[in-house]
Amino acid sequence: MNCPNCNGTNLVCKKRVEVTKDYIKSDLMHCNDCDILFLCNPTWLINAYEESFSCDTGHVIRNNSLASKTILYFRIWQIINRTADFEKCLDLGTGIGIFPRLMRDKGYLFYGFDEFSSMSLIKPFIASDEMMSKIKIKTSFEVIEHIPSLPSFLREKVGDVNLFLFSTELRDVGKIPNLNWDYYNFEVGQHISFHSIKSLKIAFKKEGYDPDRIFSFGKSLHVLANTRKWIIAFRLARIIWKINLLFEKLQKILLNLIFKEKSLTQSDFSYSKKLIKNIR
Numbered sequence: 001m002n003c004p005n006c007n008g009t010n011l012v013c014k015k016r017v018e019v020t021k022d023y024i025k026s027d028l029m030h031c032n033d034c035d036i037l038f039l040c041n042p043t044w045l046i047n048a049y050e051e052s053f054s055c056d057t058g059h060v061i062r063n064n065s066l067a068s069k070t071i072l073y074f075r076i077w078q079i080i081n082r083t084a085d086f087e088k089c090l091d092l093g094t095g096i097g098i099f100p101r102l103m104r105d106k107g108y109l110f111y112g113f114d115e116f117s118s119m120s121l122i123k124p125f126i127a128s129d130e131m132m133s134k135i136k137i138k139t140s141f142e143v144i145e146h147i148p149s150l151p152s153f154l155r156e157k158v159g160d161v162n163l164f165l166f167s168t169e170l171r172d173v174g175k176i177p178n179l180n181w182d183y184y185n186f187e188v189g190q191h192i193s194f195h196s197i198k199s200l201k202i203a204f205k206k207e208g209y210d211p212d213r214i215f216s217f218g219k220s221l222h223v224l225a226n227t228r229k230w231i232i233a234f235r236l237a238r239i240i241w242k243i244n245l246l247f248e249k250l251q252k253i254l255l256n257l258i259f260k261e262k263s264l265t266q267s268d269f270s271y272s273k274k275l276i277k278n279i280r
């Protein structure tokens with residue numbers, strides 16, 4: 001067996017785990033060459049996507065946050081370029097299309113693409129194959145942990161881009177998180193690839209991208225910026241995102257004090273997860 005990320009053979013089984021509500025057995029494998037951690041032979045994916053509700057109560061809030069961050073990033077790039085024009089953009093693995101819809105609501109020409117979803121919110125703005133190869137600004141959020149091979153995804157879907165903004169939560173290099181790490185989400189069985197910055201950069205390098213052009217904001221949001229202006233804009237955006245985070249926290253505290261507003265996202269997630277565990 002070869003590593004799906006680097007094609008190496010230096011693989012070690014770290015744990016035998018049970019995934020989906022049907023307790024399908026799989027090996028959690030680690031590649032000593034590139035550091036990817038992955039679930040072996042994911043034959044259960046059709047079952048894993050059968051249930052449309054995967055207790056992801058934070059889906060809307062995360063899309064809102066990603067859209068605000070992306071818009072700020074784009075605006076900074078526009079200021080640097082002294083232009084208000086913006087080219088077409090594509091969101092890969094768009095799901096029902098919340099993110100590109102939010103971007104279009106702000107006037108950005110976003111299209112969606114997803115082989116496994118109805119894309120109901122972004123219809124009829126679906127990218128054709130021809131359009132996909134021409135668009136130079138692409139995004140892909142919460143997709144990489146769902147796909148067995150990042151190099152194939154980069155080759156077939158991302159291609160030649162000026163900017164690729166994406167998310168996936170990274171492990172520390174060389175570390176195997178405990179089995180209680182929420183991100184494994186074995187009960188649902190949709191997450192199958194767990195990258196570190198090392199495995200991520202190796203995949204990009206393998207497909208001919210310059211890994212030194214990958215930058216991150218925290219552990220989850222990353223960018224491949226292929227032009228100097230996109231890199232500068234990202235560095236500036238990162239500073240403003242950090243300041244905004246502080247303001248958001250302050251706003252939450254104030255709203256809780258004045259109106260007793262407290263988000264139900266996390267408690268709803270815990271409740272839903274308990275229900276799924278009971279079904280198992």
Ligand SMILES: [Zn+2]
Nearest residue numbers: 003006031034
């Ligand atoms: Zn590998």
